[in-house]
Amino acid sequence: MKWLVPGTDMGYGDAIQFARFVPRDANAARIVFAVDPTMMRLFGVLGVALVPLAKGADWAHLLAPGDGVRGPNVLAEAMASMPWWHAQNGAPPVYRPPDPPPPPAPLWSDPGIRWPPSGHPGPRVGLCWAAGMPGREVPAEALRQHLRFYAQPDVRYVSLQLGPRAGEVPELPGIAGRVRDWADTAGLVRQCDLVLTVDTAVAHLAGSLGVPTWVLVGPNADPRWGDPPAEQTPWYPSVRVIRASKDVEWLPFNPRDPKAWDRVLGHVAAALPAAFPPLGAAKTT
Numbered sequence: 001m002k003w004l005v006p007g008t009d010m011g012y013g014d015a016i017q018f019a020r021f022v023p024r025d026a027n028a029a030r031i032v033f034a035v036d037p038t039m040m041r042l043f044g045v046l047g048v049a050l051v052p053l054a055k056g057a058d059w060a061h062l063l064a065p066g067d068g069v070r071g072p073n074v075l076a077e078a079m080a081s082m083p084w085w086h087a088q089n090g091a092p093p094v095y096r097p098p099d100p101p102p103p104p105a106p107l108w109s110d111p112g113i114r115w116p117p118s119g120h121p122g123p124r125v126g127l128c129w130a131a132g133m134p135g136r137e138v139p140a141e142a143l144r145q146h147l148r149f150y151a152q153p154d155v156r157y158v159s160l161q162l163g164p165r166a167g168e169v170p171e172l173p174g175i176a177g178r179v180r181d182w183a184d185t186a187g188l189v190r191q192c193d194l195v196l197t198v199d200t201a202v203a204h205l206a207g208s209l210g211v212p213t214w215v216l217v218g219p220n221a222d223p224r225w226g227d228p229p230a231e232q233t234p235w236y237p238s239v240r241v242i243r244a245s246k247d248v249e250w251l252p253f254n255p256r257d258p259k260a261w262d263r264v265l266g267h268v269a270a271a272l273p274a275a276f277p278p279l280g281a282a283k284t285t
Helices: 012-021 074-080 083-089 140-147 163-168 182-189 201-209 258-275
Strands: 003-006 031-035 049-052 124-128 156-159 194-198 213-217 239-243
Touching (some): 012 201, 124 201, 194 201, 194 258, 201 213, 201 239
Parallel strands (some): 003 031, 031 049, 124 156, 194 213, 213 239
């Protein structure tokens, strides 16, 4: 008998965040973790059996007679335990993780992938400005205006953006067309001195890898990033949460409006110099 843990019912970021709850104790030999094919190598060091299953696909065919499903989804159980989840959905908690939660699951990153040479040893800052969910984005022109890519020659900005928005900042070297899967992405994220990202899978990946990460969120952020004005989240010790606020309380926050991010990006630009180690200590690969 085995227990199937479907990890494809939610987003990539959710799978990375909640993989820490996949049993890796004496029962690990009986666990089969179903993950998207692009995450097979990333989760290859979990110590449990993996089976490829496309995101959102049905997993019933993976069960043999006598097999079971954890919860039906141990990751969803962990999410459902969080107060904001059952407050929004009216569902009682079915699993309550310890407080604080366990550390992130170990992830494998490909050591063979490298950023192209940049010609100087300055700190490398990885940028990701758009998520797959609407409302979780920073306009690329706002980043360009406040971070002044060309005016900071000692900072090596790189793009961690994938998908249709990847081409919005063509002046930056990026991972689009360079990575095959999430293990490749993890290999390039590890080479960043800082990751500046919106609430998307890159935030969970960088946080799980322990890379210093600043997550930009709007005033109605997902509660997993904590309650304002907190800048920390118990899920990822290396993550700092930077929150945008509304200029007028009763007006809606429009993340697609570059001006909506003026204040928070101004704060980010001012804080960047103090965030970096001495240039000689920055990652030079």
